[in-house]
Amino acid sequence: MAQVIDTDQLFARAKEIIPGGVSSPVRAFGSVGGTPVFVGEAHGAQVFDVNGVGYVDLVCSWGPALLGHAHPGVVEAVREAAKRGLSFGAPTRAEVELAELIRGRVPMAQQVRFVSTGTEATMTAIRLARGATGRDKIVKFAGCYHGHSDALLAAAGSGVATQGLPGSAGVTAAAAADTIVVEYNDAEALARVFKEAGEQIACVITESVPANMGVVPPAEGFNAELRRLTREHGALLIVDEVLTGFRVGPGGWLGIEEGTDPDLVTFGKVVGGGMPLAALAGRAEIMQLLAPVGPVYQAGTLSGNPLATAAGIATLTLADADVYAHVDRVSAEVQAAVTDALTAASVPHVVQAAGNLFSVFFRDEPVRNYEDAKAQDTDAFRRFFHAMLDQHVSLPPSAFEAWFLSSAHDEAALARIVDALPRAARAAAEG
Numbered sequence: 339m340a341q342v343i344d345t346d347q348l349f350a351r352a353k354e355i356i357p358g359g360v361s362s363p364v365r366a367f368g369s370v371g372g373t374p375v376f377v378g379e380a381h382g383a384q385v386f387d388v389n390g391v392g393y394v395d396l397v398c399s400w401g402p403a404l405l406g407h408a409h410p411g412v413v414e415a416v417r418e419a420a421k422r423g424l425s426f427g428a429p430t431r432a433e434v435e436l437a438e439l440i441r442g443r444v445p446m447a448q449q450v451r452f453v454s455t456g457t458e459a460t461m462t463a464i465r466l467a468r469g470a471t472g473r474d475k476i477v478k479f480a481g482c483y484h485g486h487s488d489a490l491l492a493a494a495g496s497g498v499a500t501q502g503l504p505g506s507a508g509v510t511a512a513a514a515a516d517t518i519v520v521e522y523n524d525a526e527a528l529a530r531v532f533k534e535a536g537e538q539i540a541c542v543i544t545e546s547v548p549a550n551m552g553v554v555p556p557a558e559g560f561n562a563e564l565r566r567l568t569r570e571h572g573a574l575l576i577v578d579e580v581l582t583g584f585r586v587g588p589g590g591w592l593g594i595e596e597g598t599d600p601d602l603v604t605f606g607k608v609v610g611g612g613m614p615l616a617a618l619a620g621r622a623e624i625m626q627l628l629a630p631v632g633p634v635y636q637a638g639t640l641s642g643n644p645l646a647t648a649a650g651i652a653t654l655t656l657a658d659a660d661v662y663a664h665v666d667r668v669s670a671e672v673q674a675a676v677t678d679a680l681t682a683a684s685v686p687h688v689v690q691a692a693g694n695l696f697s698v699f700f701r702d703e704p705v706r707n708y709e710d711a712k713a714q715d716t717d718a719f720r721r722f723f724h725a726m727l728d729q730h731v732s733l734p735p736s737a738f739e740a741w742f743l744s745s746a747h748d749e750a751a752l753a754r755i756v757d758a759l760p761r762a763a764r765a766a767a768e769g
């Protein structure tokens with residue numbers, strides 16, 4: 339038998355050489371405590387730790403694994419691409435094909451530029467909006483996360499909230515000064531901001547459905563009101579679909595909710611099928627302002643990487659109507675089972691969903707914004723989380739995250755989740 343790896347020891351070793359032992363903060367289990375699961379491999383609905391112990395996975399790489407882990411069709415596409423070379427620094431036919439697939443699903447994405455991360459996509463979209471309007475200020479909503487570029491790190495949701503930091507050290511006052519932060523779902527506050535500073539505002543950026551403070555659906559008409567206000571004041575509307583794009587449906591949230599019609603949209607996560615790939619897209623006349631056609635500079639050595647592009651094409655090609663119908667169904671079943679278990683154990687909770695995207699807040703009032711989200715019982719979540727993990731179900735290790743399902747979550751995976759819930763709910767109740 340192979341020697342058992344002591345993951346407490348591995349975590350200690352990791353922390354010696356990597357800050358916090360992790361390459362991205364939430365992975366460190368900071369808000370739930372304990373040693374993170376060190377993953378050795380992942381297949382379908384499960385991740386396996388370095389000792390081969392399987393966990394039903396409700397993280398799905400934070401969204402990308404729409405088809406489950408290591409889907410044979412995606413892995414094969416990447417393997418084939420790798421044989422032809424890992425990176426060229428030159429245009430490829432696959433980039434054109436992926437861009438066309440995106441436009442086929444999201445018609446407003448008239449032109450597409452590929453980057454490697456969601457952070458780059460939103461950062462570039464902001465630069466483009468400033469270049470297009472000649473204005474400096476941007477508006478974002480408290481609790482919305484758009485990656486870790488300086489201007490967008492004010493009141494930025496899960497990662498920052500989980501760490502209990504007000505924003506981030508190292509962001510200059512000047513960078514923050516041009517970012518106006520407004521409470522989410524408060525269209526009147528946004529109208530006031532536009533009334534005061536409208537002619538200085540380059541853009542409003544919003545998550546199509548905020549999911550990085552937990553899932554907080556836009557109030558009826560809220561996104562349409564953002565469109566109306568920005569248009570009225572000559573500002574651009576950027577809709578960040580990095581998390582929702584191609585996950586909540588074939589065309590993302592824009593394909594579900596009508597009337598938003600943004601100028602620019604950002605994609606990431608699912609569009610790269612688990613590889614580092616993201617994109618910004620939008621109206622051609624604005625996208626044409628990007629270098630080399632226009633004056634707004636943006637570039638990337640690994641942008642449109644052939645392996646990542648292959649994974650993206652395979653994922654979007656495989657993500658057909660059956661995939662979305664399945665994810666919708668298993669999502670609804672998990673939501674119902676969580677509600678039943680927490681209700682039976684008298685744990686205050688509210689399950690909030692937008693399409694197949696959902697999260698569980700440990701409070702009994704609906705959550706409309708970041709202030710509400712913060713007013714939940716994170717200690718109850720911590721107990722719930724560890725009781726699930728003990729039963730080999732891996733939830734996002736933070737009360738401020740969405741739970742993710744995939745087309746690989748079958749009846750067996752669902753049964754393991756449902757079976758684990760009552761004990762976890764009782765643990766949450768025993769405060």
Ligand SMILES: *Cc1c(COP(=O)(O)O)cnc(C)c1O
Nearest residue numbers: 455456457483484485578580581
């Ligand atoms: C994940 C995420 C980002 C950042 O993407 P990275 O690839 O982690 O840089 C931006 N916006 C939203 C809505 C996200 O969920």
